[in-house]
Amino acid sequence: MKLWINKFKNAFRGFGLLISDFSVRIQLVLLLVASVFFMMLGLETYEWIAVVICFALVIVAEMMNTVIEKTLDYIQPNQDPKIRNLKDMGAGFVWMACMFAIIVACIIIGGKI
Numbered sequence: 382m383k384l385w386i387n388k389f390k391n392a393f394r395g396f397g398l399l400i401s402d403f404s405v406r407i408q409l410v411l412l413l414v415a416s417v418f419f420m421m422l423g424l425e426t427y428e429w430i431a432v433v434i435c436f437a438l439v440i441v442a443e444m445m446n447t448v449i450e451k452t453l454d455y456i457q458p459n460q461d462p463k464i465r466n467l468k469d470m471g472a473g474f475v476w477m478a479c480m481f482a483i484i485v486a487c488i489i490i491g492g493k494i
């Protein structure tokens with residue numbers, strides 16, 4: 382039982398560290414703004430499910446990218462072309478998640494107008 386409480390505590394601490402990151406905060410603010418917009422638009426339950434899945438995809442991608450960036454900064458604080466490639470791939474990963482979320486948003490908004 383104590384082991385599970387510790388695991389939960391560690392995960393909660395990690396979550397706190399993640400949401401203290403600037404890029405993660407920006408994404409959370411954008412998701413909040415998008416939520417208000419979709420609330421005003423009035424979505425069906427199945428549309429909300431799609432929106433929530435997209436939000437999860439974007440925020441989890443951003444959080445994973447933050448961990449990758451911090452790991453790379455830790456192992457190589459100096460300029461390095463290989464680190465550049467890895468960081469750009471991480472950014473591309475987040476960008477890809479955002480593109481799919483934007484496509485879903487366009488489909489939902491398109492259906493309302």
Ligand SMILES: Nc1ncnc2c1ncn2[C@@H]1O[C@H](COP(=O)(O)OP(=O)(O)OP(=O)(O)O)[C@@H](O)[C@H]1O
Pocket residue numbers: 402403404447450457458459460461462464465466468469472
């Ligand atoms: N050590 C490095 N060597 C070479 N290029 C790097 C290095 N660190 C960062 N870069 C380049 O700078 C870009 C931005 O990196 P940075 O670590 O500042 O990320 P960021 O997207 O600004 O995120 P955050 O604001 O969360 O740190 C990378 O995508 C990469 O092209």
